Amino acid sequence: MKKVVIAQAGGPTSVINATLAGFVEGTMEDNKLIYSRNGYEGLTYGNFWDGTEEMNKWVIENKHVPGACLGSGRFPLEDDYIMQCVDQLKKIQADALVVIGGNGTMEALSKMEEEAANRSYDLQVIGLPKTVDNDLGATDHAPGFASAARYVAQTTRDISRDLYSMRNFEQVRILETMGRNAGWLALASGFLRKYEEDGPHAILIPEKTVKKETLLQEVDRAVQKYGYAVIVVSEGVQWADAGTGQIEKEMVNGRAILGGISSEIELFLKEELHVMARAELLGMNQRSSSVFVSPVDYREAYEIGTCGGRWLKEGKNKIMVSLQRTEQFDYNISKISVDLKEVVQEGERLLPDYFIDNPQAYYEWLEPLMGDDLLAYPSPIPRRDSHVKEPFQSK
Amino acid sequence: MKKVVIAQAGGPTSVINATLAGFVEGTMEDNKLIYSRNGYEGLTYGNFWDGTEEMNKWVIENKHVPGACLGSGRFPLEDDYIMQCVDQLKKIQADALVVIGGNGTMEALSKMEEEAANRSYDLQVIGLPKTVDNDLGATDHAPGFASAARYVAQTTRDISRDLYSMRNFEQVRILETMGRNAGWLALASGFLRKYEEDGPHAILIPEKTVKKETLLQEVDRAVQKYGYAVIVVSEGVQWADAGTGQIEKEMVNGRAILGGISSEIELFLKEELHVMARAELLGMNQRSSSVFVSPVDYREAYEIGTCGGRWLKEGKNKIMVSLQRTEQFDYNISKISVDLKEVVQEGERLLPDYFIDNPQAYYEWLEPLMGDDLLAYPSPIPRRDSHVKEPFQSK
CATH class of the missing domain: 3.40.50.460 (Phosphofructokinase domain)
Structure with a gap:
């Protein structure tokens, strides 16, 4: 049984709660879940919610609700805060950190993993993508868009x-x-x-x-x-x-x-x-x-959550769940893991020419x-x- | 067979075309329809479309389309323009004028009927209600709201x-x-x-x-x-x-x-x-x-059009089709005719205390x-x- 901290970060979307619900439904039996409030703010200050049965149930009930039910918000991710986040995670002896977010989130996640490694603290990190404006790289697209x-x-x-x-x-x-x-x-x-x-x-x-x-x-x-x-x-x-x-x-x-x-x-x-x-x-x-939620978007958002749960169990680390189109004409999506560093390197993804x-x-x-x-x-x-x-x- | 001029006036709604379609489907067989472009502007300048089979079909195809397919727009309704509208209607020997609109529309319609009567020109007028902000009086509510x-x-x-x-x-x-x-x-x-x-x-x-x-x-x-x-x-x-x-x-x-x-x-x-x-x-x-159209609103909008068509045939005159709630608890709507003058007198309907x-x-x-x-x-x-x-x- 792993102790897993999960957070939602950055601007919310209409399906970010579906990703959270997918992750929670797939992992709550085998793991101890801890929820960070208001994204990285909660991580920085140790503002957590305990993953009780009641809390997990409430999170799952929110799967169709727009906005981030854990609280999200924008939080500056300077190095000092990264250190503090790792302090807090270590303090509660977290085995893994899973964050749903965009570019800034993936960058912060990558830094935290490095910081933990520097301290010889074994922290598994997984990023689950979300975006509204589709500027997240290393994936065909991301839920919310x-x-x-x-x-x-x-x-x-x-x-x-x-x-x-x-x-x-x-x-x-x-x-x-x-x-x-x-x-x-x-x-x-x-x-x-x-x-x-x-x-x-x-x-x-x-x-x-x-x-x-x-x-x-x-x-x-x-x-x-x-x-x-x-x-x-x-x-x-x-x-x-x-x-x-x-x-x-x-x-x-x-x-x-x-x-x-x-x-x-x-x-x-x-x-x-x-x-x-x-x-x-x-x-x-x-x-x-x-009212405008695309059923495809909702399904992909949810499945990215369950996929993140599977990969948590498999021990995948320092990665983001990425969507890849496997057929050019008939739409067919598979999930692949991409290195967080690759996501960071790609930077903001613009419309191609x-x-x-x-x-x-x-x-x-x-x-x-x-x-x-x-x-x-x-x-x-x-x-x-x-x-x-x-x-x-x-x- | 009557020669009937129909127009849409004032700000459009997402269901104003349903009212038009309802009216046209119910009347096109027995009457010669003439469409006024851009509401009262078309009436003033004699800018009409002929109700050919093709044109009627096109209007009916628009029943689910937001906006006013005939053109609407706001047109100042000073007395000079009222005179000009009656001139144009007389010129084409219109027997009836049917306008879909709100407060201003009903007032103008009432004035035109008076002006026609003064000239001993026998013009049947019927108003079909529409509103976005529900400020139209003498009806329980009106389509669009x-x-x-x-x-x-x-x-x-x-x-x-x-x-x-x-x-x-x-x-x-x-x-x-x-x-x-x-x-x-x-x-x-x-x-x-x-x-x-x-x-x-x-x-x-x-x-x-x-x-x-x-x-x-x-x-x-x-x-x-x-x-x-x-x-x-x-x-x-x-x-x-x-x-x-x-x-x-x-x-x-x-x-x-x-x-x-x-x-x-x-x-x-x-x-x-x-x-x-x-x-x-x-x-x-x-x-x-x-995307937000209420099925009830759509149905009522359409039925107000067909009702206007029936009343045209029955010779009702100087009236607006009004919605009345006949049951306080189980929602049940009937259509009654209210005198245009009564609509004008009621003025803008505000929220009651x-x-x-x-x-x-x-x-x-x-x-x-x-x-x-x-x-x-x-x-x-x-x-x-x-x-x-x-x-x-x-x-």
Whole structure:
């Protein structure tokens, strides 16, 4: 029987509790579980919950609940804190540490293992991936992303249809998605686009700086041709021109909260094109809506937890559970273990050029993650035919 | 065979096309349909689509699509325009005018009927109700509202669970809903609240001016007790104190676009309570998300269309199709005709005091509109038991 500490770290997702539940269901019989509260904060200060039968049951009951039931939160991972975490783990004689998180989490986990090894303290560490914006490397994708992508795709489609019907009053909407350095979520906004006149008409991602003049031309073209334009922009986009770009609203625990580039674009387009424009942050629904959870995402999240449990038993160490696509066309996923150091080395995973240059290839890659039930939702149909006396007039 | 002009007016909803489809399916065989583009704008300028077989089919195909497929938009309804609309209707020798809309729509419809009568032009007019914020009078409720309420309730619940899990980093979120003068949508945010520590912890509605000091106390209490606070605020809320309140972002076609009171509250709370707070506009998903459509709302929207078609045939005139609850406990709806003048007289329908003072009574009233499938979604469970070492600490 191992004494296993488990934590959830970083921004939560709508399926991070499924991963926790999968791990707990698979391991609670044979191990003594200890829960760290609020991610690394609990590890640092020794703020633990005992894995009683009642507590384990409660964790499992939360499997469909968005957010991290153990508490998550962002905690600065400086070396001093890493030392303290290892102190606390040693103090309670933990045999293993399992953390569900993203890039920063995997890096911290790797450092803790090193620190423990330096002290000749035998600590088994396993990382379970989660992400909203898909910037975690060394895995095909990670749980949390597909549900967020579903939210962005469906919301963009529906808001686009709404704006289409209001275009004599309001011509432009700018939707801002999460994505500090990676444009996976923003680019997913075009997944349900069917017709030429459907939004989004422009997608701005952090991987490519944006020329204001180009944006202006694209928006003007769409407004002239279709009477409206929907623009999707990642919070992290930077202008190619001198000036601003991603906007740091404020610093909290050493982390800049981004947000506001859509409002900047709103003002810019109003001034230049004299259109009615409205910025909208897609907000926390991206990572927390239970309504948009992809069944595939949920299942993978849960299975990553159970897989982590199996590998704990097998003694695998210093690894992250990674998803690998084994078939290019028929979606088939296997779990492989990757070295934590490899995950750290890969750093933030950005959209590759072959997806940026060919979004259709990206949408084919994305499709199996979105869930079969997605396309069953109503599909709006703009008509280009003669009875719709196009071209639409913009005002 | 009557020549019937039909239009969609005002802000669209996620089910306004269902009403149109219901009307068209019921009437296209026996009547000559003419579609007005972009609501009253098309009526004013004679911008019509002919109800060909192909066009009618296309309208019916749109029944599940959010937004108004004929185009809607806000159009100023001054007397000059009313005259012009009647001119256009007379020119094409329309026998009837049917418009799907809210308060402003019903008022304009009533005026057009009067103007036609003054000219001894025999014009049958029927209004079909739609609303997002439920401020339309002389009906129990109107299509569009329940789906929007569902969005607000589910989003508040999920975002609340997300914030709960992040409370060591971020303590307060302020969600801003639609609702210029009526708080139906904002108050609906508490519909799925189950436990004392669940958000929303404060709901601000336009019907009651808000004292900043009271808000401060409520938020501080929740943060102290639960570690976080979720506040829901209608865009139209006004402060009891001197100073601002509802914020007019800009004027478009004589209509003030509201928005921004949540950001004002964010700044105020940061300053006074030194917490991390974040404002979020719930945005256009409220009125346009196909994912949150309540099956009851959809069905009622469609049936209001078919009912309008029957009454057209029966020659009913100067009326709106209104929903009446015939049973207090078992939800049972019948359609009655109300005089357009009565609708106009009732004006904007605000939340009654008995709902404001007793939200539980409001939630009982709301429940049958939300759809049976709503509560099947995951229900988050915060634990107050001993293993969760309460009270949570705020930072």
